[in-house]
Amino acid sequence: MALLGVVVRRRYFSPISDIPGPFWASFSLLWQLHKIFTKHTERDTINAHKKWGKFVRISHNEVSISDPDAVREVLQSQMDKADWYKIFSLPDSRYVNTMSETDHKEMVRRTRNVAVGYSLSNILKGEPHIDGCISLFREQLTRLAKLAPAGGIHLDKWVNYLAFDIVGESTFSKSFGFLDSGCDIGNSISNQFKLRLYIAIIGHYNYMHDYLLANPLIAYFNLQPSMHIFDTCLAAVETRSKNTEARNDMIEQWQAQRRAHPDRMAENEVLAAAVANMGAGADTVSSVLQALFYHLLRDQESLKLLREEIDNANLSDIPSYAEVRELPILAACLKEAFRIHTPVGFGIPRVSNGATVCGRYFPPGVILSVSPWVIHRQESIFGPDPESYNARRWLATGKEDEARTAAMERLLIPFGSGYGTCPGKNLAHIEMLKTVSLVVRDFTWKQIREGEDWEFETYFTSVPHDWPVILERRVRT
Numbered sequence: 100m101a102l103l104g105v106v107v108r109r110r111y112f113s114p115i116s117d118i119p120g121p122f123w124a125s126f127s128l129l130w131q132l133h134k135i136f137t138k139h140t141e142r143d144t145i146n147a148h149k150k151w152g153k154f155v156r157i158s159h160n161e162v163s164i165s166d167p168d169a170v171r172e173v174l175q176s177q178m179d180k181a182d183w184y185k186i187f188s189l190p191d192s193r194y195v196n197t198m199s200e201t202d203h204k205e206m207v208r209r210t211r212n213v214a215v216g217y218s219l220s221n222i223l224k225g226e227p228h229i230d231g232c233i234s235l236f237r238e239q240l241t242r243l244a245k246l247a248p249a250g251g252i253h254l255d256k257w258v259n260y261l262a263f264d265i266v267g268e269s270t271f272s273k274s275f276g277f278l279d280s281g282c283d284i285g286n287s288i289s290n291q292f293k294l295r296l297y298i299a300i301i302g303h304y305n306y307m308h309d310y311l312l313a314n315p316l317i318a319y320f321n322l323q324p325s326m327h328i329f330d331t332c333l334a335a336v337e338t339r340s341k342n343t344e345a346r347n348d349m350i351e352q353w354q355a356q357r358r359a360h361p362d363r364m365a366e367n368e369v370l371a372a373a374v375a376n377m378g379a380g381a382d383t384v385s386s387v388l389q390a391l392f393y394h395l396l397r398d399q400e401s402l403k404l405l406r407e408e409i410d411n412a413n414l415s416d417i418p419s420y421a422e423v424r425e426l427p428i429l430a431a432c433l434k435e436a437f438r439i440h441t442p443v444g445f446g447i448p449r450v451s452n453g454a455t456v457c458g459r460y461f462p463p464g465v466i467l468s469v470s471p472w473v474i475h476r477q478e479s480i481f482g483p484d485p486e487s488y489n490a491r492r493w494l495a496t497g498k499e500d501e502a503r504t505a506a507m508e509r510l511l512i513p514f515g516s517g518y519g520t521c522p523g524k525n526l527a528h529i530e531m532l533k534t535v536s537l538v539v540r541d542f543t544w545k546q547i548r549e550g551e552d553w554e555f556e557t558y559f560t561s562v563p564h565d566w567p568v569i570l571e572r573r574v575r576t
């Protein structure tokens with residue numbers, strides 16, 4: 100009876116009762132949970148907006164908004180983050196990081212503490228070490244290409260190794276050794292995928308997190324599913340205090356910040372920030388790189404333009420960031436990959452503080468979410484055929500196109516927007532521009548199952564399934 104009461108109250112007497120949406124969402128989280136299990140939150144949210152319009156009630160207390168103005172009015176506002184983020188306190192609940200902090204003021208404070216580590220100039224100091232990872236990546240791919248394995252080369256695997264090793268090098272001057280060993284040490288990467296499912300679901304029931312994965316006993320008994328990643332991270336932070344020759348990596352910058360302002364930054368914030376990088380900075384990069392390689396096979400015209408641009412640029416053996424940062428076709432190809440395959444597949448959620456958004460008032464406590472996938476599929480902003488990869492949409496040069504391109508740039512939000520914008524944006528751009536230009540210049544690739552569409556799953560990040568390729572070292576004519 101009590102349950103029925105809750106259902107009726109939520110469905111008919113909530114301040115968002117009049118907002119249309121799926122039946123199950125009108126009184127529960129069931130629609131959202133179901134979409135997690137069908138692994139395509141992003142597509143279902145797009146379809147829900149096509150059916151019900153700009154406001155869709157996706158749970159008893161959450162409204163997804165497709166109006167582009169919501170980027171400014173929700174994401175760029177001072178609304179707190181929804182409780183769902185608390186799940187990112189890993190390895191356990193003592194390690195609150197910028198991702199799991201929900202109070203926007205506290206988050207801004209934490210972000211300021213760590214911002215120096217992510218600055219472009221700081222990351223570029225570690226460029227030779229990023230180059231070391233990219234060089235090893237090429238070496239391994241070249242070796243495999245010569246062996247020509249019958250099952251093809253599993254680019255998804257190698258791109259993941261690369262992204263993890265770079266994030267380790269940049270954060271604490273130590274790669275995880277994935278590229279070197281050529282294997283997923285301790286199944287850490289594949290376990291991370293399971294961790295995603297856990298996060299997507301338990302994020303909605305945060306009180307359980309403290310008893311499950313965030314229970315310190317789990318870490319104590321070494322039961323974390325991605326222990327190699329956490330262990331490497333913990334060891335790197337712990338040995339740092341004894342290492343007098345540490346590079347100027349992110350940890351070094353954060354420790355310096357702590358030394359200068361011990362009152363502003365607690366010791367565990369350093370480890371928490373390093374762990375956040377592991378969770379947020381590898382599969383995201385890998386997902387977009389894979390999307391780019393996959394879609395370029397389907398947009399041969401863009402691939403041809405890109406190859407010409409790269410061949411004519413006379414890049415160094417491992418292209419430097421300075422050489423590739425302003426190549427217009429490369430930039431267009433990457434933006435289009437970000438647009439068509441944004442790693443974050445969920446709506447970015449904020450808690451209304453009693454705000455009018457896109458012409459409607461939402462009382463305090465209602466969760467408002469903005470899905471990058473939904474925004475990126477808007478024909479009125481991104482032009483015709485938004486479902487297709489077409490890098491040339493970013494290259495139009497006419498007078499009228501200028502305003503349209505500016506609007507596209509403003510609404511391309513793979514890194515989020517406002518105070519929650521991804522701090523790893525610079526590192527992501529650097530490693531991706533360098534890797535893509537190197538792969539396009541030095542290799543050709545085609546899918547083993549040519550023409551077959553790939554599959555990917557989205558719990559909260561959108562991860563492509565295995566899609567083996569035939570890779571060949573390219574001989575430039």
Ligand code: HEM
Binds near residue numbers: 447
């Ligand atoms: C293609 C690459 C990447 C994409 C698309 C991406 C996207 C995002 C998004 C959408 C958020 C959450 C924004 C929000 O909730 O409002 C986020 C947060 C975060 N990202 Fe990234 N990210 C990428 C790469 C990286 C890299 C390379 C790092 C670090 C090495 C990183 C570190 C973080 C951290 C620490 C957070 C949480 C902090 C915060 O919310 O301020 N990300 N990222």
